[in-house]
Amino acid sequence: MTATTPTPADLPAQPAAHGHGHGDHTLTGFVIFLLSESVIFLALFAGYAIYKTSSPLWLPPGVEGLEVAMPLRFTVVLVSSSGVIYLAERALHRGRLGEFRAWWLLTMAMGTVFLVGQGLEWAGLPFGLGDGVYGASFYLLTGFHGLHVLTGVLLMGLMLARSFRPGNYDAGSVGVTAVSLFWHFVDVIWVVLFVLIYVWQR
Amino acid sequence: MTSTAPAPAPSFDPRVLKAPHPVPGAPNNWRRFLSFNTDAKVIGLQYMITSLFFLLVGGLLSMIMRGELITPAADLVDPTVYNGLYTMHGTVMLFLFLFPILNGFNNLLIPPMIGAPDMAFPRLNAAAFWMVPVFGVILMASFLVPGGPSGAGWWAYPPQSIQNPLGHFLNGQFLWILAVALSGISSIMGAVNFITTIIRMRAPGMGWFRMPIFCWTAVAAQAIQLIGLPVLTAGAVLLLFDLSFGTSFYRPEGGGDPMLYQHFFWFYSHPAVYVMVLPVFGIFSELFPVYARKPLFGYHVVAIASFAITFLSLIVWVHHMFYSGTPQWMRNLFMVTTMLIAVPTGIKVFAWIGTLWGGKLRLTTAMLFCLGGVFNFIFAGITGIMLATVPVDIHVGNTYFVVGHFHTVIFSTITYGVFAGIYHWFPKFTGRMMYEGLGKLHFVLTFIGSQLTFLPMHAAGLLGMPRRVASYDPEFAFANVLASLGAFLLGVATIPFLLNLVSSWVRGEKAPPNPWHAIGLEWLLPSPPPAENFEDDVPTVISGPYGYGLGRPLVEDEQRYVAKAASAASAATGGA
The missing domain is CATH 1.20.1410 (I/LWEQ domain)
Incomplete structure (x- = not known):
């Protein structure tokens, strides 16, 4: 993001500037951002509920509804990854870097499994984005959420890479806390989405 | 009037909390x-x-x-x-x-x-x-x-x-x-x-x-951005998909509903007006005490009213859709919430008038723009209440009456406040004074121009002239000629403003740290302030803002900060 790189003369000042205090700002700012981000989903959920209850043309012709069993399994994977990322954070808090990496990688893997599951489901559906307001809403909501999952996995990759810089995570990491918060957020959103789209079909 | 409670705990320790230094090696000239x-x-x-x-x-x-x-x-x-x-x-x-x-x-x-x-x-x-x-x-x-x-x-x-x-x-x-x-x-x-x-x-x-109230209004306005903008974004994303990818969110033939867009759009775009007007309320609340030499009337109430406006602004949006086939119960509900918003805004207007009352007014350019802005805002508030009323809105909602009302808010109030803020804080951030003569010319031309432009629009609208038309019935010609002449006058008014900005910045008189004798942390800094403001010498605040005429210091050791800013200013003059 910076346009100019710091000159050597300024480097000693940098660690102090990015010290503990600035990290507190980062979390405050990040929580404010997440609150704002959750409003986008609230708006989309409200739109979905309005369409579902009031649209004269809901399911496209020939479509009976969505299968629930497979998405439920992937839901379990995604939601339980929230517990795994907590274990990773706890390991980092206790200074066990290796254990942190293992749990962190497992979370990334579970997120990836969810994304693959989403892709497989999309590939097998008998309707597309252009099939009425139902198709449009389904793909937009799941796609927008999937984009968040992908973002989460990529951010986790970044945090994992940073953990290999010696001493970088000795005092914990604001980035790890923020990504972990983001991941819980993405999971909670999915639970609501799952209830709206898969459970509430009748 | 202001807080007399014991000093709250410092919210940050300046030794620990320090923002990263501005980009090292950044040029220090216009570049x-x-x-x-x-x-x-x-x-x-x-x-x-x-x-x-x-x-x-x-x-x-x-x-x-x-x-x-x-x-x-x-x-x-x-x-x-x-x-x-x-x-x-x-x-x-x-x-x-x-x-x-x-x-x-x-x-x-x-x-x-x-x-x-x-x-x-x-x-x-x-x-x-x-x-x-x-x-x-x-x-x-x-x-x-x-x-x-x-x-x-x-x-x-x-x-x-x-x-x-x-x-x-x-x-x-x-x-x-x-x-x-x-x-x-x-x-x-x-x-x-x-x-x-x-x-x-x-x-x-x-x-x-x-x-200071400006910071209160900034939080109140930015909270609206955080809550409202995501909804507009959601609506705009659906619009983009409908426009470019053939979806049916807003197409009735595919089961969609164009009304949903109106809800998404106004859920943000009505509060957006408050995002713009709240900081201007902040500017008015900062400037009236300075130029009336009195504490802000009802500081606590004015501060809290900002958040009342934030809250109410989020539940009024349907008043833009009274004529869009909205059910009657919804119209009634939103008519009431819309009228309620007159209460916190009215409180603020009352507080400004209370501040001016019996004050020792100094009619600088900034003060003139504040007075003009509040004058116009009261007018816009009255037409706003008219428009909030469903039976009136159904008839004039798509006419020039709304255009007149909206521009009286957006230009004659908000932009006036922006001008006032520029004239007031220009010396602080450029280190140069603006020319008062050109500023007053700017104000007079702007004030005449904006009344000439926007008042006839109200009349044309009440007579039934629809908005968004390139041609209209000749019966509205007189009002439109006046409005056009006013608009050209506003264009002319920009010339002394720009001239003033450029020439003051280039060769204006050097500004002292506190040219208006104002009370506030920003006025304890040299003009212009150094890159990190107070750097490591952050003052400890010991009283509330706007202590005009109360003879109490704002910060501990205030004279030292005043002397420090003055010596920084004289050092800069000596070096130049």
Whole structure:
């Protein structure tokens, strides 16, 4: 993001500037951002509920509804990854870097499994984005959420890479806390989405 | 009047909490305005200069429109071009003039006012600013694409906004959505930054009820951005999909509902007016005490009323849709909530009048713009209550009455407040005084011009002249000639303003640290303040703001800070 790189003369000042205090700002700012981000989903959920209850043309012709069993399994994977990322954070808090990496990688893997599951489901559906307001809403909501999952996995990759810089995570990491918060957020959103789209079909 | 409670615990320790230093090696001359500078004061001026440029662009568009409307026939421009003109005029003025210029004020004022060295996230701040020229260029580029700019108005209602008759992927409407979405992202980045800064970086002793009202209104306004903008973004994303990817969110033939867009749009875009007007209320509340030499009347109530406005602004949006087939129960509900908003705004107007009452008024240019702005705002408030009433709105809701009301708020109140803020704080942030004579000329021309432009619009609207038309019935000609002459006068009024800005900055008289004898942390700094404001010497606040005539110090050891700022000023003069 910076346009100019710091000159050597300024480097000693940098660690102090990015010290503990600035990290507190980062979390405050990040929580404010997440609150704002959750409003986008609230708006989309409200739109979905309005369409579902009031649209004269809901399911496209020939479509009976969505299968629930497979998405439920992937839901379990995604939601339980929230517990795994907590274990990773706890390991980092206790200074066990290796254990942190293992749990962190497992979370990334579970997120990836969810994304693959989403892709497989999309590939097998008998309707597309252009099939009425139902198709449009389904793909937009799941796609927008999937984009968040992908973002989460990529951010986790970044945090994992940073953990290999010696001493970088000795005092914990604001980035790890923020990504972990983001991941819980993405999971909670999915639970609501799952209830709206898969459970509430009748 | 102000807080007499014991000093709250310092909200941050200046030794630990220090924002990253501005980009090392950044140039210290005019070139810094073209660099990715992370100093909030540089970013603030970048916002200001960029938005004043777009004020001229938006003003030019309105001149062409008023030129068209000076005669009843559509003779100057083609009606399709006219549609593009008012769409672009509205979009430029809101997203490229008012939002950025108010973010400029936020950047310049918030850190010094609360004693912080910089914003909480300086690089995020710079990134948010640099998105403004980017989406400005994107929006301007819509004049060059086939089919020209969007003609759907700044509301961009479907079905008009999801038509793509020429079939090009890059069309005016697409670029409009892209620009608005980028503007939204930039504003959210700004909002996160401003709120975090105010929550976490206040000087020791500055509790919430010792903050200047401008900071209160900044938090109240930025909270609206955080809650409202995501909804507009959601609506705009669906619009983009309908326009470019053939979905049916707003197409009834596919089961969609164009009304949903109106809800999404107004859920943000009504509160957006409060995003713009709240900081201006802040500016009025800062300036009246300075130029009336009295404490702000009802400081606590004025502060809390800002949040009452934030809350109410989120539950009034349907009043824009009274004539859109809205059910009667919903109309009644939203009529009541809309009228309620007159209570907190009325409290503020009352407080300003209470501040002026019996004060020792100094009619500087800044004060004149404040007085003019409040005068116009009271008028706009009365027409606002008329428009909130369902039976009136059904008849005049799509006429020039609304155009007149809206411009009395957006121009004659908000832009007046912006001008007042510029005249008041220009010496602080450039180190030069502005010429009062040119400033007063600017005020007189602007005041006459805005009444001449916007008052006849109300009359034409009550007589039934529809808005958004390039040609109209000759019976409305007189009102339109007056409005057009007024608009050209407003164009002329810009000349002394620009002349004043440029020549004052280049060769104006050097400004002392506190030219208006104002009370506030920013006035304890030299003019212009150093890069990190108070640096490591952050004052401890020991009393509430606006202690005019009370003879109490604002901060511990106040004389030392005053002397320090004065010696910095004389050192700068000696060096020059």
